[in-house]
Amino acid sequence: MTTIGFEGRVAVVTGAGGGLGRAHALLLASRGARVVVNDLGGSVRGAGGSLTAAQRVVQEIEALGGQAIANGDDVATREGAQQLVDAAVQAFGRVDVLINNAGILRDKTLAKMEPADFEAVVRVHLLGSAWCSQAAWPVMAQQQYGRIVMTTSAAGLYGNFGQSNYGAAKLGIVGLMNTLKHEGAKFGIRVNTVAPVALTRMTEDLPFARMLSEAVPERVAAGVAFLASEACQFTGQILSAGAGYFSLVQMIEGRGVHAPAGQATPEFVAAHWGEIADMSQAKPYDSAGDALVAAFAPR
Incomplete structure (x- = not known):
């Protein structure tokens, strides 16, 4: 079996200051990628901001002999997404991999939800994925190579009580992938999506958290690393991943x-x-x- 590596590749991982994003960044770096660790450093609800979490992950990568930089740009804005990609190109000269992982939660039933809470979740998850992909697109197109990994959720694919904003954003991401898979084909850009099952800061307070004791982020990162690699030649697929379980999801x-x-x-x-x-x-x-x-x- 051929070993999957990322030597010479540059990866941008959003929301990489902890949880799934951190696991993705560490795994890619351990296999040779130079990594841009993006994290706004806010709360689960998206409040506040600090570069500390991203810097901590960079230190972990450097301690293992890897190369990384920290970035605190807000991917929920077009300007922030562009600044993130510009920072990657300035530091490392290219962008080969984009993992759209950043997200927040503001759970409440739709009847009780404030418009600002609906819009904030859609901005970070869906618009953040769109803006980062748009910013990275010309770089990848010029290279005639790119791997974009979106992040959906069972809440978007199947629904979950109290998560109308999150579910709508997460299924919207699948629609985004379904279009980008066609637009990227001639440029060698493959666009796929992971549906993770993992115990992170965003899930630890959910009632089934104890069921997820084996669903650590590192066991999702293995699937993401494959989707982000040159070995992945397909596009437009959804991979459910977690706790050592991997399955193709189709509409x-x-x-x-x-x-x-x-x-x-x-x-x-x-x-x-x-x-x-x-x-x-x-x-x-x-x-x-x-x-x-x-x-x-x-x-």
């Missing part, structure tokens, strides 16, 4: 039913719901165009 569509001309009525849908909901012949689609073609294909 699929059933074979469906065609209503004859003039019979596309609510009653037709009701009468044929069993066939419409039959997933025995379901399959994934690579693009919206493929799904549209399938909708008009003869049965």
Whole structure:
């Protein structure tokens, strides 16, 4: 089996001052990558800011013989994301890997949620992933090489009580990946997504925390490192990873039913719901165009 390494590569990891991001940064550095450790240094809710957490991770990397710099730019803004990428290029000359990991939590039911709390979570998770990807894009395109790893969540893929803001942002990230996988193909840019299961500062207060005692961030980082490597030649995939468990996640569509001309009525849908909901012949689609073609294909 070929060893996966990152010698000569430069990786930018957002939210890398602790938890999953720290684990990603340390693993990449241990395998030869020069790493930009980005972290705003705020609370789980996104309040405050300090470079201390990022600097601490840089010190860990340097103690192991690696190279890294700390960065405290706010990726939730277009300007902050650009400054982050500019800092990476200035320090190391290129950007080969971008891991969009930064996030905050402001949990509450939608009925009780303040608009500012909804918007703040979407800004950091979704817009932060978009702005950082946009900033890194021309660098990767010029190199004709890049690996972008997004971070989604089971809360986005499947839903979770009290996390409408977080869930909406996390599924939005999948939509972002699904478009970037097409836009990056001709530039050698592969865009994939990890759905982590890990015990971090963001999950330790959740009621099932004890179930996650084996789901340490390091066991997610292994999957992320593969997605971030040259060995990963596919694009547009979602990898569920945690506690030593790895599984492909797909959005699929059933074979469906065609209503004859003039019979596309609510009653037709009701009468044929069993066939419409039959997933025995379901399959994934690579693009919206493929799904549209399938909708008009003869049965």
